[in-house]
Amino acid sequence: MPVDFESYRPSDLPDEDTNGRRILEFLARNPELGFRPSELAEELDIPRGSVGTTLRRLEQRGLVRHKGEYWAINAEAYDAHTAAQIGLRAVADAFAGDGYDRTDDWDADLPDLDADESGDESTDG
16 A cells, blocks of 8 residues: 655564564563573464564564564563554544644645745855
8 A cells, every 4th residue: 555655654573473473472471581492482373483483573673672582672672662553643643633634735835944034045165
């Protein structure tokens, strides 16, 4: 499905119903434990080859950590991201239906911050 590229803001979390999300949610339910990729594959019924690749991608995002062959949730990063998402959702819900929400071009009448006070476009030079 195409999206408006300029306004699109991807989430750091993997999409719903993906192996990455399943692994993260499982690790988040067991934050004090570390698991081998083979254990995650068996527990979550994910192909073993997919688990290692997915864990490395999650590690690059800072969402998981590992010691040796054991992987665990990076609880601070996961909790911070989850809290931010909940907060953004609460703000969106609180302001849903207000004038800005109903008017797509609400910013059309805002002053041009690149123009000087005389109304001339500023120039760098």
